[in-house]
Amino acid sequence: MIEVIDDVLPQDQYQVLNRLLTAHDFMWRWAPGTVDDKIQGADTPQFVRPIYLNADSPDVNVEENLLAKKYPEFFNIAINALDKSERLFNIPSSFVRIKANLLTPWPDAPRFHPPHVDTDAENGMSCIYYLHDSDGDTFFFGEDNRSVTPKANRAVLFDAYHKHCSSNPINNDRRIIVNSVFLVEKE
Numbered sequence: 736m737i738e739v740i741d742d743v744l745p746q747d748q749y750q751v752l753n754r755l756l757t758a759h760d761f762m763w764r765w766a767p768g769t770v771d772d773k774i775q776g777a778d779t780p781q782f783v784r785p786i787y788l789n790a791d792s793p794d795v796n797v798e799e800n801l802l803a804k805k806y807p808e809f810f811n812i813a814i815n816a817l818d819k820s821e822r823l824f825n826i827p828s829s830f831v832r833i834k835a836n837l838l839t840p841w842p843d844a845p846r847f848h849p850p851h852v853d854t855d856a857e858n859g860m861s862c863i864y865y866l867h868d869s870d871g872d873t874f875f876f877g878e879d880n881r882s883v884t885p886k887a888n889r890a891v892l893f894d895a896y897h898k899h900c901s902s903n904p905i906n907n908d909r910r911i912i913v914n915s916v917f918l919v920e921k922e
Contacts, residue, residue: 736822736879736893736894737875737879737881737883737891737892737893737897738816738820738821738822738891738892738893739883739889739890739891740816740819740820740889740890740891740892741886741888741889742888742889743812743815743816743819743864743888743889743890744808744811744812744815744888748808748811749887749888751806751808752806752808752809752866752913753866753867753887755806756784756835756866756911756913757866757867757911761784762784763782763783763784763835763837764782764783764784765780765782766780766781766782766783767780768780768781768848768849769781769836769838769848769849769900769901770848770849770851770900771851774849774851775849776845776848776849776850777845777848777849778845778848778849779838779841779844779845779848779903780841781836781837781838781901782836782837782838782839783834783835783836783837784834784835784837785832785833785834786802786803786806786809786832786833786834786835786913787800787802787803787809787810787830787832787833787834788800788832789829789830789831789832803833809833809913809915810830810833810915812862812864812890812913812915813827813830813860813862813915813917814826814827815890816862816864816890816892817860817892817919820892824860824919824920825919825920826919827860827917827918827919828858828917828918828919828920829917829918830915830916830917830918831853831854831856831859831916831917831918832914832915832916833913833914833915833916834913834914835911835912835913835914836901836911836912836913836914837909837910837911838871838901838902838903838904838909838910839903839904839908839909839910840903840904840905840907840908841903844902844903844905845902846902847872847874847900847901847902848900848901848902849900850874850876850898850899850900851898851899851900852895852896852897852898852899853895853896853914853916854895854896854916855895855896856895856896856918857896858918858919858920859894859895859896859916859917859918860892860893860894860895860916860917860918860919861892861893861894861895861897861899861914861915861916862890862891862892862914862915862917863883863890863891863899863912863913863914864889864890864912864913864914864915865885865886865887865888865889865890865910865911865912866885866887866911866912866913867885867887867911868885868886868887868907869884869885869904869907869909869910869911870884870885870904870905870906870907870910871885871901871902871903871904871905871907871910872884872885872902873885873891873899873900873901873902873912874899874900874901874902875893875897875898875899876898876899876900877897877898879897885910885912895916
């Protein structure tokens with residue numbers, strides 16, 4: 736099930752994240768694609784910023800996790816989305832990762848990037864949070880074939896094993912999202 740939830744964060748929390756992620760001195764990293772190299776399909780580069788990685792991850796960087804500790808709003812995205820969900824969930828039992836992605840217009844960009852899953856864990860959930868209004872839809876495949884257009888303070892909540900992908904903006908100068916992957920116990 737894919738749920739679109741508007742007004743996920745209270746305005747003050749939304750403003751904190753908006754100022755942080757759009758600041759001229761926010762440090763983004765260049766990534767050659769939107770997904771792992773092992774996944775085939777037309778892709779484009781993007782900018783990425785890890786916010787939180789579970790301490791069990793071999794790639795964990797304590798300095799990056801400090802950003803998540805300093806800004807609890809990143810965790811609140813998923814917590815508020817679960818709270819506003821039509822389904823019944825307990826709070827996340829653990830976060831796997833939180834990261835920010837920034838896509839820009841790209842010459843000859845494909846209609847969408849390679850479809851992928853965030854985790855195959857049965858109790859894994861994903862939450863894509865849109866920082867601002869933009870084009871560059873998120874596409875979902877399978878039983879729930881659809882797309883979702885970025886809108887400020889909107890989240891898309893879905894099972895993390897659901898195939899999905901991003902697309903580059905064409906009419907806007909950027910598309911910024913926060914992607915949270917976490918584990919939940921369903922009620």
